[in-house]
Amino acid sequence: MADVIRPRPYSCYRCRNLVSCHDDIISKSFQAYNGRAFLFSHAMNIVLGQKRDQQLITGLHTIADVYCSDCGELLGWKYERAYEESQKYKEGKFVLEKFKIVKENW
Template sequence: MGMKYRQYLAGERIYGCSTCKTHLATIHSMISRAFNGQHGRAYLFDGVVNVVEGDPSDRQMTTGNHTVRDIYCCKCGQKMGWKYDRAYEPSQRYKEGKFILERNLLMDVQ
């Protein structure tokens, strides 16, 4: 197996893993702060880097049934949130392909 390379982000505000400070997303890729994760507040992002996706699973959430994949930091393996693969409710389809990152697992990195 080859070496793992991480992508480094640039910008005015960068969110990283609270455990190892690996860059994950920028403020510009944030869509909403009005989400809840498994451990409190969460943010919806359009794009996230330096994560490993788990296997898809169907979950019943407060907004309906979704197919999601847990996402993990590529460096330390910390579970950071999930990716929406499919939303079964038509009003929730905007989430497909988007990422949820849990606020208490993030830190500002610069």
């Protein structure tokens, strides 16, 4: 019998609300407000804050803060728009701070 492949979920560190999966990680080498972060292609069970322009290490972007939909914890941000051509791949993607998410059952 074949092994069942289960998704490896990440949850909010505060309330354990499921927010993303390991398979959605694009990069583990991002910097966020408080240290290391992961770039995800998808996030779930989140609430987006107001869009705003922000000067980041890689240039000007339009971002929206990402909050846990259960407890309201700030987890990171979503790239809404990248102004520099080399950064366009980030549009629609999510940065979640490493210390704000936890691996669940893996």
